[in-house]
Amino acid sequence: MHVKRVLFLLATGLLALPGFLLNPGDGHAKAYTFSIFFPPTHEQAIAATDFAKEVEKRTEGRIKITPFAGGTLTKAPQVYDGVVTGISDLGNSCFAYTRGRFPVTAALDLPMGYPNGKVATQVADQFTKAVNPEELKDVKVLYVHAHGPGLLHTKKPVRKLEDLKGMKIRATGLSAQVVEALGGVPVAMPQGDTYEALQKGVVDGTFAPIETLKGWKQGEVIKYTTECYDIGYTTAMFVVMNLKQWNSLPEADQKIVEEVANQWVNIHGEVWDKADEEGKAFTLGLGNEMIPLSAEESARWRQAVEPVINDYIANTPDGARHVEKLRALITEASK
Structure with a gap:
């Protein structure tokens, strides 16, 4: 009886580790943690959680992402570095919370007169991916979204x-x-x-x-x-992934994740406008x-x-x- 309990605790503890194999016999099925700075009930936390669910669905369970909303895994200003160092595998927070760290993407936060969240989000994602700044080379940028006019x-x-x-x-x-x-x-x-x-x-x-x-x-x-x-x-918000974990994914699964990420750009923009x-x-x-x-x-x-x-x-x-x-x-x- 005690042996079974020890084995159970070991199994559940290992499953909680970032990037640990769900099935040692299957090199594709992996579990990932996702640090989200929004509180769990916020519409944007729900949208990010839905992104994780959609990735799991489209990869047929090969990628399982567990969200940790409300700063329970890493606090908002530490989310980015937490992804870089592997505290979490994915992260969602604001570039602006680490002032001076992201000089190029800071342009997105200028008082440009953004008309709504959908436009701000499309612009933020397109700008970041087109410019591809050196400041973001230590992570995989999945997508960027941004709120409606401040x-x-x-x-x-x-x-x-x-x-x-x-x-x-x-x-x-x-x-x-x-x-x-x-x-x-x-x-x-x-x-x-x-x-x-x-x-x-x-x-x-x-x-x-x-x-x-x-x-x-x-x-x-x-x-x-x-x-x-x-x-x-606006305030631009990133959804990024640990570079090592990203590079360890099969190319087919990388493609699926990017397809879902591209779709979720507009979803976040629409959520911002509804929330406004x-x-x-x-x-x-x-x-x-x-x-x-x-x-x-x-x-x-x-x-x-x-x-x-x-x-x-x-x-x-x-x-x-x-x-x-x-x-x-x-x-x-x-x-």
């Missing part, structure tokens, strides 16, 4: 630039520079810490897509959303106010953030080419 959500109303002066605003990556350009004080933190920071007054507001008001429950701790669509930035609609309904349902900007005021905001784009161009190798490519991709995807 807007300003605050506890006090912001109707004009002057209202934002001196306010502490949660932001990450290049959106922190956007906050500064607009006169606010950026405070860096991942989404998972933002609710409590707003609740306790550590920050006065947050720059984020409107979906966060429901998806991360932040609508409960803000009162106003300033609809600054003309400077709508739900986030807006959620915050309005709480009695919060949406503040539109006049054309004149929007022009002031655009002018205020133009130095952020110019600074990227001046301080990033091939920065001008990256920005030009982004603008072309946004125009094409918006048709």
Whole structure:
């Protein structure tokens, strides 16, 4: 009896190891871990989990991916390095959570006026794969997606630039520079810490897509959303795989994974747009106010953030080419 229990515990423990063979006699059937920074109930965590299920289905069980959502395996800022070092086999988080680490893909987060999540996602994936930056050569990039236009959500109303002066605003990556350009004080933190920071007054507001008001429950701790669509930035999110584990896959299975990944780009984009609609309904349902900007005021905001784009161009190798490519991709995807 004791022998059987020991064997059972050994078997289950081994199965939990990243990349361990499910069946020692079958070199193709393997188990992989997938670290996802979104909380388990978030629509994007569900979409990523569905990606894992679809890969398992299409490979007829040869690849089994177990998701670990909510930062339970690696915290949001550690997800990328966790994949590189093998703590997890796959990972999903934001490039911007490791500021300065990804200078080329940082272009995606510029305040380019992304119209919606589907366009932002298509542009993010196409740009990353076309440029194929050196900064991502230590992983296999499966796909990239990006949220809809980042807007300003605050506890006090912001109707004009002057209202934002001196306010502490949660932001990450290049959106922190956007906050500064607009006169606010950026405070860096991942989404998972933002609710409590707003609740306790550590920050006065947050720059984020409107979906966060429901998806991360932040609508409960803000009162106003300033609809600054003309400077709508995005935050690009990666889904990457450990390079050694990727290279160990048979070519046929690599092809299947890439096919599913390409399909999931649009799925994530559609999920972002649906989530934005739900986030807006959620915050309005709480009695919060949406503040539109006049054309004149929007022009002031655009002018205020133009130095952020110019600074990227001046301080990033091939920065001008990256920005030009982004603008072309946004125009094409918006048709």
